[in-house]
Structure formats: structure tokens, C-alpha cells
Amino acid sequence: MAEIIDGRAVARKLDEETKAQIDAMVAAGMPHPGLAVVLVGSDPASEVYVGRKLKKSTELGIVSFEHRLPAETSQDDLLALIARLNADSAVHGILVQVPLPAHIDTGLVLRAIAPSKDVDGFHPVNVGRLSTGTGGIVPCTPLGVTKLLDTVFDDLTGLDVVVIGKSNIVGKPIAMLMLEREATVTVTHIETKGLADICRQADIIIAAAGAPELVRGYWVKPGAVIIDVGITRRKTADGKTKLVGDVKFDEVQHARAVTPVPGGVGPMTISCLMANTVQAARDQVAGKSGDGFTISFDDVPDRSMFTGETQD
Ligand code: GUN
Numbered sequence: 483m484a485e486i487i488d489g490r491a492v493a494r495k496l497d498e499e500t501k502a503q504i505d506a507m508v509a510a511g512m513p514h515p516g517l518a519v520v521l522v523g524s525d526p527a528s529e530v531y532v533g534r535k536l537k538k539s540t541e542l543g544i545v546s547f548e549h550r551l552p553a554e555t556s557q558d559d560l561l562a563l564i565a566r567l568n569a570d571s572a573v574h575g576i577l578v579q580v581p582l583p584a585h586i587d588t589g590l591v592l593r594a595i596a597p598s599k600d601v602d603g604f605h606p607v608n609v610g611r612l613s614t615g616t617g618g619i620v621p622c623t624p625l626g627v628t629k630l631l632d633t634v635f636d637d638l639t640g641l642d643v644v645v646i647g648k649s650n651i652v653g654k655p656i657a658m659l660m661l662e663r664e665a666t667v668t669v670t671h672i673e674t675k676g677l678a679d680i681c682r683q684a685d686i687i688i689a690a691a692g693a694p695e696l697v698r699g700y701w702v703k704p705g706a707v708i709i710d711v712g713i714t715r716r717k718t719a720d721g722k723t724k725l726v727g728d729v730k731f732d733e734v735q736h737a738r739a740v741t742p743v744p745g746g747v748g749p750m751t752i753s754c755l756m757a758n759t760v761q762a763a764r765d766q767v768a769g770k771s772g773d774g775f776t777i778s779f780d781d782v783p784d785r786s787m788f789t790g791e792t793q794d
Contacts, residue, residue, distance in 0.1 A: 485739040487630050487709075493749035496629065497542060500756050504543040507764065515763035516545045517575040517601065517755075518567045522560060522586065523553035528579045535577065538752050544759055547573060557586045561594050568596040574763035575601035577755070598771030601758040604651065612658045619758050624655040626750025627688060627709050628663070634707050634739050638663040644681050645669045646697070646728065647690030652711055656688055677701075689728035699733030708740040711747050 508514060517539050521532045532548075539546040549563060560578075567573045576599045582588045592600075597607035603621035611618025631638065643665045647653035653669060660667045665686070670677055672691050681687050681701040689697050690711035702708060712728030727743030734740055741747055765771040 484708075484735050484737040485634075487633060487739050487741045487746060489626075489630060489741055489746040489749045492630060492633055493626075493753040496750070496753040496757060497538070500753070500760055501542045503760050503764075507760070507767075508543070512763070512767050513572065514543055514545045515574050515759050516547060516570075516572045517577065517759045518547040518549060518570075518573045520549045520551065520560070520563065520567075520576070520578045522551045522555050522579075523583050525581065528581070532579050534752055535755060538756055539759075542756050544756060545572070553583050555583075555586075557590070560586060560591055564591065564594045568594075568599060571766075573599065574766050575599055575755075575759035577602055598766055599762060601755055601762055603655070603758070609650070609655070612655055615662055619762060620659065620754075621651055621655045622751045622754035622758060623652050623711060623747060624659055625754040625758070626747055627656055627711065628659050629750060629754070630709060630741060630747065631686065631707070638665040638686075641665045641685040642683055643667050643686045643688065644684035645688045645690065646674075646677070646681070647671060647688075647692070647711070649690065652690040656690065660686075660688075672696075687729075691728050693728055694726040695728070695730040697729040697734070699730065699736070702734050702737050704736045705738045708734055708737050709747060710741050710743050713743060713748065 504515060519532055519535055521528055536546045536548060551560065564576065567576050576595045578591055578595065580588055582591060592604045593606060595605055597605045600608055600619055603619040608618040612620055638660065643660045645653050645657050645667065648669060648671045657667050657669045668680060670680055672693055674680065678701045681697065682703050684703065684706055686707045687697060687702065688709045688711065692712055692714065694712065694714040694716060708729055710727035710729040714726045715723045716726045718724055725744050729740065731740065731742065762771070
């Protein structure tokens with residue numbers, strides 16, 4: 483039987499470390515880390531995620547600033563809010579929950595967040611830092627995947643990692659993190675030819691395609707380690723719903739270790755968000771957040787700043 487990697491237990495331990503760091507910071511006279519969470523509209527899944535983030539913040543001693551805006555909020559008003567949060571020294575992390583309503587340009591909004599406060603790690607500056615191995619804030623789910631792998635392996639050097647999925651939020655950053663750890667990385671996706679054969683070579687499979695039960699038992703070499711990032715909600719025969727991963731869990735028991743869905747990667751994401759917020763707070767208080775460039779947000783909304791339009 484494959485070892486089940488208990489994401490809830492690993493996340494709990496990370497939370498304890500995060501809380502200890504916050505307690506030490508506060509004892510040293512630093513402020514409590516502050517996290518602003520912005521939700522536009524009332525998408526039910528987003529409401530649940532945001533609720534969990536706020537609850538976890540409170541549990542760990544992070545001050546949360548909740549901004550729930552109506553679905554009709556204009557893009558300029560949202561940008562103006564972000565500008566205020568960027569300038570607010572009590573706010574160390576800013577999270578704008580996606581998806582945003584269709585009339586708002588998500589990329590534009592995410593790029594408006596100061597890179598030093600971008601605790602999601604979505605800003606191109608943080609993406610660039612990750613791909614050049616120069617620090618920055620790492621996206622939460624990929625960071626969580628790495629921490630789960632660290633419970634199985636001391637060292638990833640030379641291991642063959644196959645990533646299934648090429649999203650900006652999961653697949654691509656995971657590939658970068660694995661490269662940083664000296665693994666040999668193959669990035670694949672749902673259109674990749676011979677995907678099963680490629681996966682069968684892997685020491686580690688990271689499935690993040692959002693394709694329920696894509697990875698079958700015969701795709702997995704005995705002793706491989708599987709991280710299942712997929713979460714698809716599926717209707718069951720009795721009219722209820724259940725979460726299904728990208729891996730056919732019952733067929734991969736010849737693996738060395740596998741993450742369950744739920745209870746694997748999911749709990750890590752939120753705990754890594756908390757850890758990122760503490761990192762951001764520490765760096766900002768120490769004055770070494772190093773955005774690399776200075777933007778004055780005083781005159782916002784100045785759309786040219788965000789759109790790249792020339793000011794002439
Ligand atoms: N929506 C679903 N997951 C996430 C996440 O990790 N961050 C943000 N900002 N929005 C999300």
C-alpha cells in the first residue's frame with residue numbers, strides 16, 4: 483500500500499511554526515502581520531475560500547482586513563482600493579480573490595498589487611524572481627507541493643519529475659521550484675502526446691491538469707511519489723457531490739506515496755498563504771522587501787501606470 487501523505491498534518495505543523503514566528507515578531511516589538519483579502523461579488527466557492535483564509539489568519543495572529551465589494555464594482559474603484567492597501571503600512575499582504583467579474587481585467591488588477599505585498603506570488607515581478615532563482619514570494623499551492631515532497635525526500639537532486647499542467651498558478655511555478663531543487667523536470671499537459679509513457683518514467687508525478695482521475699495506475703512506476711493537485715467537484719449517484727483529484731487513487735497503491743483528495747495539497751495552500759504573509763511582513767518591517775522599483779500610488783487611479791499606456 484502506498485503511504486498516504488497527510489496534508490492536514492503537514493499544514494498543521496506549518497501553522498504552528500508560523501504562529502511561533504508571529505509570536506516572536508510581536509514579542510520583539512514588531513506589528514502583527516496584516517492581510518487584506520478582497521472579494522468582488524459573491525461567487526459561492528470564493529466565499530468559502532475567503533472565509534477560510536480569514537478564519538486561519540485570526541487563529542494564527544494575523545490581522546485581517548476584509549473588503550467585500552459588490553459585483554458591479556468598477557475596475558477603477560478596485561484599483562483605487564489596491565492603491566490604498568499598497569500604501570497602508572498595517573497591510574503586509576494583499577490577496578484579491580479570483581475569479582473576478584468579467585468586466586474587470588484580472589491581469590491588470592493583479593499587476594497593481596505591490597510585489598512585496600503580493601502574497602499569492604502572482605505578480606510578474608515575483609514570477610520573474612522565481613524563474614531566475616532570485617527570491618520573491620512563491621505561489622502558495624506550488625510552495626505547499628514542495629513542502630509535501632520534503633516530507634518524503636531529503637533531496638530531489640537528479641530525480642525525474644513530471645508535471646502535468648501548465649497553468650501560471652500551479653504547473654509553471656512548480657516546474658521552476660523543482661528545477662531550483664536540481665530535479666530533472668518534464669512539463670506536460672493534457673495535449674501532450676504519449677503522456678502515460680512519459681509519466682511511467684517519473685520518480686515524482688505532480689498532477690495539476692484539473693482533469694479528474696486522469697492519471698491511471700499503469701501510468702505510475704512502482705515506488706513513484708504522486709502529488710495530486712486536482713480538485714474537481716463531481717455529482718454522486720445519491721445527488722451529493724464529492725471532490726475528485728487528477729489521480730485514480732485506488733489504482734496507484736504500488737506508488738511509494740500519494741496525496742489524497744481532499745486532505746492532501748488543499749490544506750497546504752492556505753497555510754502557505756499565512757507563511758507568505760509573515761515573510762512579507764518581516765521583509766517589509768526590515769525594509770528589505772525590495773520591489774526593485776518604486777511606484778507612487780498617490781495619484782491612483784492613474785490607469786497608465788497599470789496598462790502600460792504612454793503618458794504623453
Ligand atoms: N481563487 C482560487 N484560489 C485562489 C488563490 O490561491 N488565490 C487567489 N487570489 N484567488 C484564488
